[in-house]
Amino acid sequence: MTDLADQSMSVLAADANGLDTAEIKKLQADLVDWDVVNENGMDILEKMFKFDTYLACLDFARSVGRMAEEFDHHPRLVVEWGRVSVAWWTHAVSGLHTNDFIMAARTDRLG
Amino acid sequence: MTDLADQSMSVLAADANGLDTAEIKKLQADLVDWDVVNENGMDILEKMFKFDTYLACLDFARSVGRMAEEFDHHPRLVVEWGRVSVAWWTHAVSGLHTNDFIMAARTDRLG
Numbered sequence: 001m002t003d004l005a006d007q008s009m010s011v012l013a014a015d016a017n018g019l020d021t022a023e024i025k026k027l028q029a030d031l032v033d034w035d036v037v038n039e040n041g042m043d044i045l046e047k048m049f050k051f052d053t054y055l056a057c058l059d060f061a062r063s064v065g066r067m068a069e070e071f072d073h074h075p076r077l078v079v080e081w082g083r084v085s086v087a088w089w090t091h092a093v094s095g096l097h098t099n100d101f102i103m104a105a106r107t108d109r110l111g
Numbered sequence: 112m113t114d115l116a117d118q119s120m121s122v123l124a125a126d127a128n129g130l131d132t133a134e135i136k137k138l139q140a141d142l143v144d145w146d147v148v149n150e151n152g153m154d155i156l157e158k159m160f161k162f163d164t165y166l167a168c169l170d171f172a173r174s175v176g177r178m179a180e181e182f183d184h185h186p187r188l189v190v191e192w193g194r195v196s197v198a199w200w201t202h203a204v205s206g207l208h209t210n211d212f213i214m215a216a217r218t219d220r221l222g
Contacts, residue, residue: 054185058176065169065190074165079176079188 004030005105009071010098018043018095027101034104036096037087043096044089045104049111050082057084063110073103115141116216120182121209129154129206138212145215147207148198154207155200156215160222161193168195174221184214 004027019027024036024043034047051057061077061084068074078085086107088100115138130138135147135154145158162168172188172195179185189196197218199211 054176054180058173058180061188061190062169062173065165069165069169074192077172077188077190079172079190081185 003105004102005109007098007102009073009102012090012092012097012099016093016097018090018093018097024096027098031101031104032108042089042094044087045096045100046085046087047104047107049084049086051084052082054081057082060084060110064107067106067110068103071103073099075103075107114216115213116220118209118213120184120213123201123203123208123210127204127208129201129204129208135207138209142212142215143219153200153205155198156207156211157196157198158215158218160195160197162195163193165192168193171195171222175218178217178221179214182214184210186214186218 028034028036034045037044037046049060051060057079061079064075064077064086073088073090076087078087086104088103088107089095090097090100139145139147145156148155148157160171162171168190172190175186175188175195175197184199184201187198189198197215199214199218200206201208201211
């Protein structure tokens with residue numbers, strides 16, 4: 001099987017649906033330390049990355065942000081002293097899409 | 112009176128206390144659109160900055176982060192599509208210190 005990070009992202013159909021619980025669990029098993037969190041009734045995929053310096057946090061956030069811009073799929077980045085939280089979800093499906101798991105796997109390659 | 116952004120930050124004494132409500136209101140009046148929000152029992156100073164592009168969000172977050180590093184006082188930065196939330200507080204006083212208001216005023220100069 002192709003590594004999740006190397007899979008191609010899908011263009012979303014207008015009637016695209018979010019993943020169901022079984023699909024989420026299957027994809028989540030291919031990731032390390034990414035949590036599925038329900039936030040205001042919507043599933044999001046979240047992971048905390050820790051760093052020794054604040055500048056390392058800023059650099060990581062910038063790398064993830066630039067990758068996000070390249071693929072036109074944008075996470076929430078929370079930068080604090082020593083850590084950066086990255087959260088992926090798909091606005092158009094109000095939840096999680098395979099694209100989010102691909103971007104999570106790609107995020108791990110930057111961390 | 113010296114503009115808040117131009118005031119010098121204080122080195123915190125070991126027994127430093129946070130500002131009380133009256134002091135907070137007085138300093139808040141010198142800022143534009145900064146909210147005092149109670150988060151887990153602690154007051155923080157928060158403002159949302161909006162931008163037209165994601166790259167502009169990243170650039171602003173980086174500018175604030177670099178300023179934070181310069182003054183060794185670090186905010187929480189939440190970067191999302193089109194907006195960046197900046198939150199200042201002082202860990203050592205579990206709340207707000209004059210330094211946070213100075214950093215908020217300096218943040219406005221970058222926005």
